[in-house]
Amino acid sequence: MLTYLLRRLNLLILTTLVLLGLLYFASLNMPGDPLTTLSGIPHPSEQQRADLTETYRLEHGHIQGYLAFVGQRLSGNFGLSQASGIPVSQELMQVLPATIELSVLAVLLSLIVGIPLGILAASRRGPLPKILWTGTLLGFSVPIFWLGLLLMLTFGLEWDLLPPSGRLNLLYDIPQVTGFLLIDIPLSDASWRGAALQDAVNHLILPTLALATLPCTIVIRTIRAAMLAEMDKNYIRALTARGVHHWSLILHHALPNSLAPMLRTLSLQLGQLISGAIVVEMIFTWPGIGNWLLSAQYQGDHTSLTGGILVVSLSIIVTAIALEIAQALLNPINRKEIHG
Amino acid sequence: MANTSLYHEDKIPSPWHQIWRHYQSRPSAVVGLWALLLVVFLSLFGPLIAPFSAEQQATEHLLAPPSWFADGSVDYFLGTDALGRDLLSRLLHGAHLTFGYAALIVWVALCLGFVIGTLSGASKGLQSSVLGHLLDALLSLPSLLLALLFAAVLGPGAHNVFWAVGLALLPGFVRVVHNAIHEEMQKEYVMAARLDGASRWQLLRYVIWPNITDPVVVHTTLAFSTAILDIAVLGFLSLGTQAPSPEWGSMVREGTNNVLSAPWTVTMPGLAILFSVLATNLVGDGLRQAIAEERG
Numbered sequence: 001m002l003t004y005l006l007r008r009l010n011l012l013i014l015t016t017l018v019l020l021g022l023l024y025f026a027s028l029n030m031p032g033d034p035l036t037t038l039s040g041i042p043h044p045s046e047q048q049r050a051d052l053t054e055t056y057r058l059e060h061g062h063i064q065g066y067l068a069f070v071g072q073r074l075s076g077n078f079g080l081s082q083a084s085g086i087p088v089s090q091e092l093m094q095v096l097p098a099t100i101e102l103s104v105l106a107v108l109l110s111l112i113v114g115i116p117l118g119i120l121a122a123s124r125r126g127p128l129p130k131i132l133w134t135g136t137l138l139g140f141s142v143p144i145f146w147l148g149l150l151l152m153l154t155f156g157l158e159w160d161l162l163p164p165s166g167r168l169n170l171l172y173d174i175p176q177v178t179g180f181l182l183i184d185i186p187l188s189d190a191s192w193r194g195a196a197l198q199d200a201v202n203h204l205i206l207p208t209l210a211l212a213t214l215p216c217t218i219v220i221r222t223i224r225a226a227m228l229a230e231m232d233k234n235y236i237r238a239l240t241a242r243g244v245h246h247w248s249l250i251l252h253h254a255l256p257n258s259l260a261p262m263l264r265t266l267s268l269q270l271g272q273l274i275s276g277a278i279v280v281e282m283i284f285t286w287p288g289i290g291n292w293l294l295s296a297q298y299q300g301d302h303t304s305l306t307g308g309i310l311v312v313s314l315s316i317i318v319t320a321i322a323l324e325i326a327q328a329l330l331n332p333i334n335r336k337e338i339h340g
Numbered sequence: 341m342a343n344t345s346l347y348h349e350d351k352i353p354s355p356w357h358q359i360w361r362h363y364q365s366r367p368s369a370v371v372g373l374w375a376l377l378l379v380v381f382l383s384l385f386g387p388l389i390a391p392f393s394a395e396q397q398a399t400e401h402l403l404a405p406p407s408w409f410a411d412g413s414v415d416y417f418l419g420t421d422a423l424g425r426d427l428l429s430r431l432l433h434g435a436h437l438t439f440g441y442a443a444l445i446v447w448v449a450l451c452l453g454f455v456i457g458t459l460s461g462a463s464k465g466l467q468s469s470v471l472g473h474l475l476d477a478l479l480s481l482p483s484l485l486l487a488l489l490f491a492a493v494l495g496p497g498a499h500n501v502f503w504a505v506g507l508a509l510l511p512g513f514v515r516v517v518h519n520a521i522h523e524e525m526q527k528e529y530v531m532a533a534r535l536d537g538a539s540r541w542q543l544l545r546y547v548i549w550p551n552i553t554d555p556v557v558v559h560t561t562l563a564f565s566t567a568i569l570d571i572a573v574l575g576f577l578s579l580g581t582q583a584p585s586p587e588w589g590s591m592v593r594e595g596t597n598n599v600l601s602a603p604w605t606v607t608m609p610g611l612a613i614l615f616s617v618l619a620t621n622l623v624g625d626g627l628r629q630a631i632a633e634e635r636g
Contacts, residue, residue, distance in 0.1 A: 019481070022489075029493050137625065141617040143569055145576045146592060146610035153599060153606075271482030271508075272566075278484055279573055293488060294577065302492050309485050316482075 040080035040303035097179025099288035118223025139217035369626020434586030453513025461521030483508035561624030
């Protein structure tokens with residue numbers, strides 16, 4: 001087990017270094033002064049130039065420069081935002097909670113909806129499997145930006161049921177503690193807490209639905225395939241012969257064994273999920289990292305852009321490896337695939 | 341009556357022929373294949389059958405509704421956009437930008453991934469590990485982030501789409517080929533061929549490659565539908581092809597400006613994307629099922 005963990009750690013470090021190398025190479029080749037791109041100071045004075053050249057060791061060749069860049073970024077110095085002059089790390093702390101809140105809710109929703117539907121889709125009778133198969137096929141094929149636009153148009157504008165954009169009505173002024181509105185609102189001591197919470201939930205519904213579509217279809221499909229494979233195995237037949245009830249068989253024996261392939265597929269699709277989150281945030285003007293990255297791109301703020309890309313892809317890497325370790329802990333067979 | 345001369349048949353159906361027989365027995369897969377062929381035809385010959393050019397503006401018919409509306413006209417079958425451009429013509433002109441470009445990218449990624457995957461899968465130890473894991477760093481970068489990076493370095497344009505989507509697809513292909521070859525190498529028939537004195541090249545060409553086509557074909561159809569969706573997303577965020585181009589994703593973006601008065605400017609290009617991705621997925625699903633039935 002220790003070797004396994006060490007190998008994963010090794011992989012984490014190597015991927016991070018390759019990623020940083022890619023970003024360093026990109027930063028040097030972006031239009032404009034490399035010093036500005038690295039530090040985020042638009043027009044550095046002579047003194048600042050000298051300091052920055054020293055900090056990023058630009059005169060000592062690419063290797064030294066790369067090591068200095070790695071040191072700066074990993075110690076949390078992402079430079080200043082060229083658009084606002086505020087440190088990029090500070091801006092990231094502002095926008096990250098909104099994205100995490102949205103993505104976590106979407107994944108939870110897709111699990112809550114997807115697992116029961118996946119079990120139902122694995123049944124061999126009735127029209128339900130066919131209907132669910134059609135549904136998942138549509139869910140795989142629909143472009144997420146188009147789905148988001150349609151949801152916003154029908155529920156947000158046409159029928160006026162839900163707010164079409166934003167995260168909270170501007171009427172409510174919630175002091176930021178954790179950045180997660182669903183935690184911050186109950187923590188605040190305002191008398192209109194209930195109304196504010198209701199408003200926050202209303203704002204969440206449409207983006208969460210749009211974002212949950214893809215993971216939900218993945219969950220349904222993988223659970224269905226895994227359940228069908230499990231139900232044919234001998235241990236299930238033995239339990240049936242012993243007279244275990246059908247539903248207890250599914251819930252206590254087949255389902256736990258089907259969750260592992262689902263987790264593996266979901267962790268492979270993390271990148272798709274994050275892309276989806278970025279697009280959904282842009283459509284619903286959700287103040288998260290996706291919207292922030294896109295506006296950095298449109299404004300040509302390359303310091304924020306590289307910082308944001310680094311943080312997003314690092315979180316994908318860390319989540320993927322954490323999921324993999326969790327699977328290895330739950331299921332010893334996975335540990336054999338260390339070379340993977 | 342059962343055929344008694346089974347072994348005297350001149351023609352033994354090839355594996356692909358048998359898969360095709362399984363494929364044909366699924367109506368949804370056959371419908372998907374026809375739909376896919378239609379999209380391929382339109383992306384090849386769309387500009388020839390389009391009634392107007394992609395940029396022609398009918399100034400007296402701004403935001404004309406589709407022909408089935410009471411005030412629509414058959415001349416502009418799917419209606420016009422805010423500049424009076426015919427939506428049907430733009431969709432036909434844009435088919436090769438979304439669909440054809442996806443085919444090109446998948447083809448290049450498949451060839452490159454096949455070479456790298458073969459090299460890493462057929463070798464052992466450090467070489468295999470380096471080649472196999474080299475691209476894993478890219479796996480954590482979805483095409484959207486790559487496109488943001490490329491757009492910042494190279495400036496916006498269609499080449500971003502090529503690099504971003506291609507690089508995002510490549511690790512998947514390498515992975516599939518690497519794993520498939522690695523798995524086949526453990527089997528005894530490969531050992532038998534090696535004991536017969538087959539060289540490394542002969543082993544790959546005649547023994548292993550014919551046996552890894554199934555996973556590669558299935559992954560290619562998956563990658564193809566991902567590529568279409570990714571290209572459309574990049575067009576929608578205007579990170580790829582730029583404004584006047586009739587790429588389907590960027591058409592949706594242009595439509596959002598008038599979405600309340602003219603919803604068809606958003607729904608039509610969206611339906612075109614949905615249709616082509618759905619056709620691809622139907623074919624992929626049918627192929628996967630047919631291969632699974634054939635392999636028992």
